[in-house]
Amino acid sequence: MKKPVVRFAVQSLVLALLAIARLVNASRAEDTGPDIRQKILAALETARDEFLNRGFLEDGKLVLSDVYLAEQSRRTSNQALESAKSLAEKQVITRLQLESAAQAAQNAELRLETAQGKLKSLRESKTQILQQFDRLERMIREIKAK
Numbered sequence: 001m002k003k004p005v006v007r008f009a010v011q012s013l014v015l016a017l018l019a020i021a022r023l024v025n026a027s028r029a030e031d032t033g034p035d036i037r038q039k040i041l042a043a044l045e046t047a048r049d050e051f052l053n054r055g056f057l058e059d060g061k062l063v064l065s066d067v068y069l070a071e072q073s074r075r076t077s078n079q080a081l082e083s084a085k086s087l088a089e090k091q092v093i094t095r096l097q098l099e100s101a102a103q104a105a106q107n108a109e110l111r112l113e114t115a116q117g118k119l120k121s122l123r124e125s126k127t128q129i130l131q132q133f134d135r136l137e138r139m140i141r142e143i144k145a146k
Contacts, residue, residue, distance in 0.1 A: 040140055048133045056126055063119045070112035077101070077108040 084101035087093045 037140065041137065044133065044137055044140065048130070051129060051133075056122075059122060063115065063122050066115040067112070067119055070108065070115040074105070074108040074112045077105040081105040 081101045081104070084093060084098050088095065088098040
């Protein structure tokens, strides 16, 4: 299964960490002029924008699509279960067929719960990742102030 936000979040954070590593190395070489700091802050901002405008949106669309499909599947399987119950009462279908319809409805419900969990996780991850970007930016600005 795909992990929604991980793909672009990791790429964005790696870019930010590389920028910080460069700043740290430059500070050791006492080459911490304003130009390099501005470039690093710009790279960090680019990584943040990449995450928000590309990664998060693309992953969000995928997860919302999963939720939509899971909702449709649940609705269809619940209708099929109700139909199967009616047919079972009339002894048109076997008990095994009714159990199969019930299992399909239960599986559809689990798929929906999983998709909704992914959506919740994606939204929570967004907040956490943005906090990490803010933290990295503060660290760079603190180095700048020293």
